[in-house]
Amino acid sequence: MWDYSDKVKDHFLNPRNAGEIPDADGIGDTGNLRCGDALKLYIKVEEVNGEERISDVKFQTFGCASAIAAASALTEIVKGMTLDEAKQVTNRDIVEYLGGLPAPKIHCSVMGAEALQLAIADYRGETLEVPGAGDIVCKCFEVTEQQIRDSVADNNLTTVEQVTNYTKAGGACTECIPDIQRIIGEVLAEKAAATSDETPGNERDAKIRRLLAEQIGPALGAHGGGLQLVAIEGDKVVVAMQGACAMCANVHGTVRDFVQKTLREEVDESISVEVGG
Amino acid sequence: MTAPVYLDNNATTMVAPEVFEEMRPYFSELYGNPSSLHSFGGNVAHALDEARRKLAALLGAGEEELIFTSCGTESDATAIHSALEEFPDKRHIVTSSVEHPAVLGLCGHLEKQGYEVTYLGVDEQGRLDLDELAEALRDDTAIVSLMHANNESGVVFPLAEITEIVKARGVLMHTDAVQSVGKLPLDLGELPVDFLSLSGHKLHGPKGVGALFVRRGAPFSSLLIGGHQEDNRRAGTENVASIVALGKAAELAGEHVAEERERVSAMRDRLQEELVARCPDTLVNGGAAPRLPNTLSISFGYVEGESIVLLLDELGIYVSTGSACSSDSLEVSHVISRMKVPEMYAHGSIRFSLSRYNTATEIDYVSARVPEVIKRLRELSPYGRE
Numbered sequence: 001m002w003d004y005s006d007k008v009k010d011h012f013l014n015p016r017n018a019g020e021i022p023d024a025d026g027i028g029d030t031g032n033l034r035c036g037d038a039l040k041l042y043i044k045v046e047e048v049n050g051e052e053r054i055s056d057v058k059f060q061t062f063g064c065a066s067a068i069a070a071a072s073a074l075t076e077i078v079k080g081m082t083l084d085e086a087k088q089v090t091n092r093d094i095v096e097y098l099g100g101l102p103a104p105k106i107h108c109s110v111m112g113a114e115a116l117q118l119a120i121a122d123y124r125g126e127t128l129e130v131p132g133a134g135d136i137v138c139k140c141f142e143v144t145e146q147q148i149r150d151s152v153a154d155n156n157l158t159t160v161e162q163v164t165n166y167t168k169a170g171g172a173c174t175e176c177i178p179d180i181q182r183i184i185g186e187v188l189a190e191k192a193a194a195t196s197d198e199t200p201g202n203e204r205d206a207k208i209r210r211l212l213a214e215q216i217g218p219a220l221g222a223h224g225g226g227l228q229l230v231a232i233e234g235d236k237v238v239v240a241m242q243g244a245c246a247m248c249a250n251v252h253g254t255v256r257d258f259v260q261k262t263l264r265e266e267v268d269e270s271i272s273v274e275v276g277g
Numbered sequence: 278m279t280a281p282v283y284l285d286n287n288a289t290t291m292v293a294p295e296v297f298e299e300m301r302p303y304f305s306e307l308y309g310n311p312s313s314l315h316s317f318g319g320n321v322a323h324a325l326d327e328a329r330r331k332l333a334a335l336l337g338a339g340e341e342e343l344i345f346t347s348c349g350t351e352s353d354a355t356a357i358h359s360a361l362e363e364f365p366d367k368r369h370i371v372t373s374s375v376e377h378p379a380v381l382g383l384c385g386h387l388e389k390q391g392y393e394v395t396y397l398g399v400d401e402q403g404r405l406d407l408d409e410l411a412e413a414l415r416d417d418t419a420i421v422s423l424m425h426a427n428n429e430s431g432v433v434f435p436l437a438e439i440t441e442i443v444k445a446r447g448v449l450m451h452t453d454a455v456q457s458v459g460k461l462p463l464d465l466g467e468l469p470v471d472f473l474s475l476s477g478h479k480l481h482g483p484k485g486v487g488a489l490f491v492r493r494g495a496p497f498s499s500l501l502i503g504g505h506q507e508d509n510r511r512a513g514t515e516n517v518a519s520i521v522a523l524g525k526a527a528e529l530a531g532e533h534v535a536e537e538r539e540r541v542s543a544m545r546d547r548l549q550e551e552l553v554a555r556c557p558d559t560l561v562n563g564g565a566a567p568r569l570p571n572t573l574s575i576s577f578g579y580v581e582g583e584s585i586v587l588l589l590d591e592l593g594i595y596v597s598t599g600s601a602c603s604s605d606s607l608e609v610s611h612v613i614s615r616m617k618v619p620e621m622y623a624h625g626s627i628r629f630s631l632s633r634y635n636t637a638t639e640i641d642y643v644s645a646r647v648p649e650v651i652k653r654l655r656e657l658s659p660y661g662r663e
Contacts, residue, residue: 012584013591018657033660036581036600036609036624040659060659062624064583064600068657140608172608 005099011069019058026123028115037063041115052083066105073097074112103165138169138176152187158240188228238276279642280593287630293481299525303518328524335527337464344489349455350379352474352489355500356451360420363496367419373397375612402566403432414446425454429612430563431572459530471495482526486519542570551644571631576622579661580654588650599626
């Protein structure tokens, strides 16, 4: 049994703005049958004092209770907004509005945010970049590399499980899990480079990075695990654990007695290592 | 007041009132350990003998051929484990792709350890291809494990024919009969399987007790090792109250098997007719195959199962779904997908499973409410419109 908030239950049992707008100005169509959920969002746009506002919005959902609730919540959030305001709405706004969603259901809110962007683009006559089939990482749910990258970057995701909760990728046949792991690693590495490269010539940081990449990472890899540097903030080194390490009950022991110990011995006694994202 | 209506009896059943009465004294008054030498424990040992006798009678088995376990999963694991221990050189197992997770999960685990597993497919009605079974058997096949009846579709595999094929090749045969014991007549005197698993809580007994039938002379290797309980075959102090309860439940099941076949299947058939008539675009899963008398699996087009279950829950109707969203896996149930139910329908798969405690009035209520819920969700859905 899913643990739904009262707000989710209310929006599921009494969906707001359900239905279609036959003469809609913009339609956002997302999800598909194969995935088991789909959302069609209709918006009506009116121009008032030079501002484009969403004057009416309706939805049709094929999906579970939280998919229906997320779509209903979305319509309540965006009704009356200017298009520019609506463009800023993210899946987190929907989750917040609903008082939270169970982790495996977060993708319902992602679907809502996607449909909204598609509807706005449709109204403006734009085409959102539709990635080619070659970019699809998760074949079961047709999730693209870009979608995974965006969800990792926007939500600071560090584990495959989180990516599955946000995008569904990896949730069925599990074949693409190594790819997801690679993408998480790449995005986190890019982030880490962006945060700590600002102090150029910092040899200590460079040494930490080298030890993690060449010595500590491979040692964990030998046991089916792995780690990724997230950030170096002074003496604090933040890492994300991957593979078997991410699921290991003793992950903090590994970090303290191996990762931190190695860095302290090789680089600096004052280094502390934390798991985060 | 009709609701609540419990139609999820393949998930678990109510402990029959007579069963509960029978087990009650073994918690507070007759709490002795059956292994004790004194009469206080000895009397409890007699109660276990009595339970074994009743269960043996239901199955047409010898009393010494029954081992009480903690659940169906333990029984399945013990049977497969026995075969693999007996024949260390035989590294191949045959099962089906629609087995319960108790068997599928174990087989997946064994594959990682280097065993080879052949998963037999099913057709759109959930039926096995017996030629495929015959071809799958090899000289190094240690055991065949095939369920008697499927928990989701209710489809019954032809156990007699299967066993004949398997035994003709000299291979050990195990059947997971968790869903069929008590619902279908079974005579192990006539059916030469080597192992059969069953579970107490599927036949109006309590949770936490099961049994494994091991045919006289079949190889056996304990999963739990230690004390001498169950004739040295299953260590651990007996779950006395629940075993007594399982005995009583078996006795009642024997008395009700005919009723199950007639009254319960008549209710199921009526529910099926009503729902198919009142809800367009529905498929009955396994409708053309032999099925358990109590099970109805229906796929409603254009709607999603979790939504159906939760709206029915609001009306006090308890059923289950094979939809993706009801599980952690995000995938449609393996049984539904193996039966190649079209995508437009697969996500709206609902299982109604009845018991002898259901009434015609309840079926009327459900027949009236389900179509309303389906209609309501279809009005919300972007699919299934002209």
